[in-house]
Amino acid sequence: MLENVKYYISVALYYFKLSLQKQFEYPAMIISCVFMIPMMYGTGILLLYFMVHNFQPLGGWSFPQLAFLFGIGYLSHGLMMVFSVQNWWIESYVLRGEFDRMLLRPLSVFFQFTVTYINFIGLVDVLVGLTIFLYSCKLINFVWSLHNIITIAFVIIGGVLIRSSIFTIFCSVAFWTKRSESLFLLLNDMLERTTQYPMTIYPYFVQFMLTFIVPIAFISFYPACEILGKDGRIVFPLEMSVYTPIIGIVMFILANMFFNLGLKKYESAGS
Amino acid sequence: MAFLEVENLVKEFTVTKKKEGLKGAVSSLFHPEKYKVRAVDNISFNIEQGEIVGFIGPNGAGKSTAVKMMTGILHPTMGSVKINGISPHKNRKAVVGKLGVVFGQRTQLYWDLRLGETFELLKRIYKIDDKMYKDNIKMLDEVLNITEIIDTPVRQLSLGQRMRGDLAAAMLHSPTMLFLDEPTIGLDIEAKHSIRNFIKQINERCGTTVILTTHDLGDVEELCKRLIVINHGKIVEDGPLNSIIERMAPYRYLVVELASPHHNLFHPAAEVVKTETLRVWFKFDKSRIAATELISDLSKTYPIRDVSVKEPDIEDMIMEIYKKPVIF
Amino acid sequence: MLIEFNNEVKGYVIMSAYFYLAKMKLLVFLSYRFEVFTSLGTNLIVVLANIYLWKAAYKGIDSVAGVKETQMLTYTIMSTLLASFFSVNIEHALQERITHGDIAIDFFRPISILLKYLAEDIGIAISSILSKLMPLLVIMTVFVQPPVPDSPMAFVLFLLSAVFSFLILWLISALISLLCFWVLQLGEMKTVKDGIVLLLSGKIIPLWLFPKKIQRMIEILPFQYVYQTPLSIYIGKVQPEQAIVPMLIQFAWILLFTSLLCFGWSRARKRVLVQGG
Structure with missing residues (x-):
C-alpha cells in the first residue's frame, strides 16, 4: 500500500518537473499571461465595485461581502487552472489520438491524465485570487481563528474538486462526440x-x-453565506461548509467513472 | 497456447456523412447522417514467442486498427486478443507493462525536452530499477548509439534520430513483445538500415517477439520470416514469405536478350510485359509451360543471344494483392 | 481595348475569389454543429448573467447617469450580439504563416493576403448572423425584452458605427499580428489585447460608470470606439445629433490605423524579401 503510494507520488512529481521545464521553454506565454489574467479578473471585480458604488448593494450584498464571495470562488478557480487545465484538451487528445500513449502504460489512464500537466502559469490566477480574498477579509473583519482557517481550506479544496470534476465530466463528452473544447x-x-x-x-x-x-x-456561494451570515434561500442541516469537500470527493469519483466510461469509446484517431 | 492469440477480431466505426453545399451544411446541423464501417473484419491468427511477423497491406486496410486492438488501445467490437493468456482489454495494466509500442507517425517523446527526460519518466512509470536501467541503456547504446542523442531536445532531432529515441524508449523496460507501426516511414537508407539492424539484434539477443506493419518491402525481406497480408480488413494471406509469393504470384519472368532488334515477338503461352531495344520480358505461368520449353520454342523463331529466368519479388506480390477483387 | 477588357475580367475574377473565400469560411463554420450550439449557450449564459446583475443593481432605482434599466438591458443584449458578430482571426492565421515561413509565398500571390483575411473574417461574421446573432436575438426578444433602438435614426447610425467598430477592432488585430514579423513568438499578445478591449471598450461595464478622471484617460484610447460608441447611439445615451463627433473620431482611427498598417506592411514585405523570411 505504502509502496504503491510512493510509486504514484514519484511518477506524479516527475510529471510536474517535466511540465515546469516545458513551460519555461515558452517565456512569452508566461509574460503575457502575467499581464492578461489580472486584467480579465480585474474587470470582474471592478464591475462589482462600480455597480455597488453607482447603484446599491447587489441582492443585499455589500461590496466587501461580494469581494469575499468573489475571492473564495476565484481561489478555487486559480487552483483548478493549475491542476486540471488539461480537461480543456480532452477534445484534441481524442482527435489526435493522444490517449494511446497513456493506454500503453501500466498505470491508470485517469491518474496519468490528472498529473500529466501542471499549469504553473495558473499560479498567477491563484495570486490574484489570494489578493482579492485577503483584501476582502480585511474589509469584512474576518476572524482568523483555527476553525475558520480549516473551514476555508476545506472549502477551497472541495471547490477545486467540484470545478475539476464538472470540467472532466462535460469535456469527456468528446469521447462520444469528438468535440468538447467549446464546452470548456x-x-x-x-x-x-x-x-x-x-x-x-x-x-x-x-x-x-x-x-x-x-x-x-x-x-x-453557500460557504460564503454561512461565514458572512447571509440568507442562502435554500437551507440545509449541518454546517454548509461541511458539504463542499464531501460533494467535491463524490464529484471526483463520478468524474473518474465517467472518464473511464468514455475511454471505452475511444477510437484512437489520427494516424 | 500461443504467445499472442487473436480470435475473430472485428472493429466497426461509425462515420458521419457530410452533405454538400450550403443547404447540406445547414441540414447536417440538425440531422447528421451516420453509417458504419468495418475496419477490421473477423481476423484470427496466433504468434509464437520470438517470431518477427510482418503486417502488410495497402493504406486503410486495417493494419493500424488491428495493432491498436492487440495493444489494448482500442476495444474490439467483437472477438478477443490474448497476450500470454491475458486479455489487454480486461486487464490492461498487467499486459501493457510487458509491451513496447512505437508508432512511426507519432512520438511518445516529450517534444520540448531532452530525450533523457522521457527515459527518466519511463523509468519511474515502469518501475525500472537502476541496474536494469543502466544495462538497458548500455545495450541500446550498442545497437542504436543512444547516448549520442540523449541530451538533445527532441524537437532538434532528425526524423531518423527521433525514431531511434522512440525505439529506445519502447525497449527500456525490456518488453517481451514489440509492436512497430511503420517504423521506417520517411527515413533515409542509412537510418532504415540501423533500425532494421536494431530489430534483428533485439530479437536475437532478448528473444523479443516483434510485430511490424510496413509499406517498405526492404523491411519485410530483411526481417520477416512470416507475413500476414491484410486487405479490406480481412487476412488475405498468412505464412512464410516465400510461399506467399509462390501462391500470390505463381508466375516467372523470362528475360530474353536478342542478337538483333526484332518486333512483334509472340508466344501463345506467355505474355510480353516489357520491351527494351534488345531485351524482352515474357511473363509465363509455370504450370502451363516449363521454362525450358518456352526457351526452346522461342529460340526456334528468334535470334536469341542469352536468356535468364527471374523470380517474382515481393513487389509483384503486393501488386497482385492490390488487383485482387474484394469478396464480401 | 483588349487591355481594358482584360482588366475587367481580372477584377471580376479577383472579386469572386474573395467572395469564394468568404463563402468557404461560412461553410466550414456551419459544419461545426457542436460549436454552433455551445457558442450560443455561452453567449446566453453571459448575457443572462449580466441581465440579472443589472436588474439587481437597478432594483428600485430609476436611472443612473441618465440611463434607465431597460436601456441598460438593451445595452447589454446588444453588446453580446455585437461581440458574437465581431470575429477576428487574422492574428492566429497570420502568425501561423509567419512562423512556418509561408508568408514569403503570399507576397507573390495576386490577391493581397491582408484582404484575404479580411474577406475570411467578414465571411465568419456574416455566418454568425445566422448561427449566433439571430437565435440570441429571438431568445432575448421572447424571454427578456426586445432590444429596441431609441429611434429609427439611432438604428441607422448604429449600423454604420458598428461597421466602423468592426474595422477598428480588425485593424488593431492586424497591427498586432504585424508585430510578428519582428518579434517571432509574440505568443499571447492577442489575449493581452482581448483583456484590454474587455476592460476599456465598455463591452461589459459602460465607461460612464468609471470615475471621471479615468474616463478622460480612456477617451484618448481607441478602445471605447469599438463597443461603447455604437451601443450608446443605439440606446439613445448619445442622441443622433451628438453622434457625429464620436463617429468622426471612429473614422479618424480607421484612417490612422489603415495608414499605419500599409506602412508596416511594406516594411514587413521588404524585410521578408531581403532576408528571405
Whole structure:
C-alpha cells in the first residue's frame, strides 16, 4: 500500500518537473499571461465595485461581502487552472489520438491524465485570487481563528474538486462526440458567473439546478453565506461548509467513472 | 497456447456523412447522417514467442486498427486478443507493462525536452530499477548509439534520430513483445538500415517477439520470416514469405536478350510485359509451360543471344494483392 | 481595348475569389454543429448573467447617469450580439504563416493576403448572423425584452458605427499580428489585447460608470470606439445629433490605423524579401 503510494507520488512529481521545464521553454506565454489574467479578473471585480458604488448593494450584498464571495470562488478557480487545465484538451487528445500513449502504460489512464500537466502559469490566477480574498477579509473583519482557517481550506479544496470534476465530466463528452473544447469555454463562463455573484440575484430555479443538479453553488456561494451570515434561500442541516469537500470527493469519483466510461469509446484517431 | 492469440477480431466505426453545399451544411446541423464501417473484419491468427511477423497491406486496410486492438488501445467490437493468456482489454495494466509500442507517425517523446527526460519518466512509470536501467541503456547504446542523442531536445532531432529515441524508449523496460507501426516511414537508407539492424539484434539477443506493419518491402525481406497480408480488413494471406509469393504470384519472368532488334515477338503461352531495344520480358505461368520449353520454342523463331529466368519479388506480390477483387 | 477588357475580367475574377473565400469560411463554420450550439449557450449564459446583475443593481432605482434599466438591458443584449458578430482571426492565421515561413509565398500571390483575411473574417461574421446573432436575438426578444433602438435614426447610425467598430477592432488585430514579423513568438499578445478591449471598450461595464478622471484617460484610447460608441447611439445615451463627433473620431482611427498598417506592411514585405523570411 505504502509502496504503491510512493510509486504514484514519484511518477506524479516527475510529471510536474517535466511540465515546469516545458513551460519555461515558452517565456512569452508566461509574460503575457502575467499581464492578461489580472486584467480579465480585474474587470470582474471592478464591475462589482462600480455597480455597488453607482447603484446599491447587489441582492443585499455589500461590496466587501461580494469581494469575499468573489475571492473564495476565484481561489478555487486559480487552483483548478493549475491542476486540471488539461480537461480543456480532452477534445484534441481524442482527435489526435493522444490517449494511446497513456493506454500503453501500466498505470491508470485517469491518474496519468490528472498529473500529466501542471499549469504553473495558473499560479498567477491563484495570486490574484489570494489578493482579492485577503483584501476582502480585511474589509469584512474576518476572524482568523483555527476553525475558520480549516473551514476555508476545506472549502477551497472541495471547490477545486467540484470545478475539476464538472470540467472532466462535460469535456469527456468528446469521447462520444469528438468535440468538447467549446464546452470548456461555456462551462468556464458559467462557473465564473455563478461563483462570483450571489445566487440570490438569479431566479430560484437556477439556484435549485446549481445546487442539486450541477453543484456549483457549493463552490463559493453557500460557504460564503454561512461565514458572512447571509440568507442562502435554500437551507440545509449541518454546517454548509461541511458539504463542499464531501460533494467535491463524490464529484471526483463520478468524474473518474465517467472518464473511464468514455475511454471505452475511444477510437484512437489520427494516424 | 500461443504467445499472442487473436480470435475473430472485428472493429466497426461509425462515420458521419457530410452533405454538400450550403443547404447540406445547414441540414447536417440538425440531422447528421451516420453509417458504419468495418475496419477490421473477423481476423484470427496466433504468434509464437520470438517470431518477427510482418503486417502488410495497402493504406486503410486495417493494419493500424488491428495493432491498436492487440495493444489494448482500442476495444474490439467483437472477438478477443490474448497476450500470454491475458486479455489487454480486461486487464490492461498487467499486459501493457510487458509491451513496447512505437508508432512511426507519432512520438511518445516529450517534444520540448531532452530525450533523457522521457527515459527518466519511463523509468519511474515502469518501475525500472537502476541496474536494469543502466544495462538497458548500455545495450541500446550498442545497437542504436543512444547516448549520442540523449541530451538533445527532441524537437532538434532528425526524423531518423527521433525514431531511434522512440525505439529506445519502447525497449527500456525490456518488453517481451514489440509492436512497430511503420517504423521506417520517411527515413533515409542509412537510418532504415540501423533500425532494421536494431530489430534483428533485439530479437536475437532478448528473444523479443516483434510485430511490424510496413509499406517498405526492404523491411519485410530483411526481417520477416512470416507475413500476414491484410486487405479490406480481412487476412488475405498468412505464412512464410516465400510461399506467399509462390501462391500470390505463381508466375516467372523470362528475360530474353536478342542478337538483333526484332518486333512483334509472340508466344501463345506467355505474355510480353516489357520491351527494351534488345531485351524482352515474357511473363509465363509455370504450370502451363516449363521454362525450358518456352526457351526452346522461342529460340526456334528468334535470334536469341542469352536468356535468364527471374523470380517474382515481393513487389509483384503486393501488386497482385492490390488487383485482387474484394469478396464480401 | 483588349487591355481594358482584360482588366475587367481580372477584377471580376479577383472579386469572386474573395467572395469564394468568404463563402468557404461560412461553410466550414456551419459544419461545426457542436460549436454552433455551445457558442450560443455561452453567449446566453453571459448575457443572462449580466441581465440579472443589472436588474439587481437597478432594483428600485430609476436611472443612473441618465440611463434607465431597460436601456441598460438593451445595452447589454446588444453588446453580446455585437461581440458574437465581431470575429477576428487574422492574428492566429497570420502568425501561423509567419512562423512556418509561408508568408514569403503570399507576397507573390495576386490577391493581397491582408484582404484575404479580411474577406475570411467578414465571411465568419456574416455566418454568425445566422448561427449566433439571430437565435440570441429571438431568445432575448421572447424571454427578456426586445432590444429596441431609441429611434429609427439611432438604428441607422448604429449600423454604420458598428461597421466602423468592426474595422477598428480588425485593424488593431492586424497591427498586432504585424508585430510578428519582428518579434517571432509574440505568443499571447492577442489575449493581452482581448483583456484590454474587455476592460476599456465598455463591452461589459459602460465607461460612464468609471470615475471621471479615468474616463478622460480612456477617451484618448481607441478602445471605447469599438463597443461603447455604437451601443450608446443605439440606446439613445448619445442622441443622433451628438453622434457625429464620436463617429468622426471612429473614422479618424480607421484612417490612422489603415495608414499605419500599409506602412508596416511594406516594411514587413521588404524585410521578408531581403532576408528571405
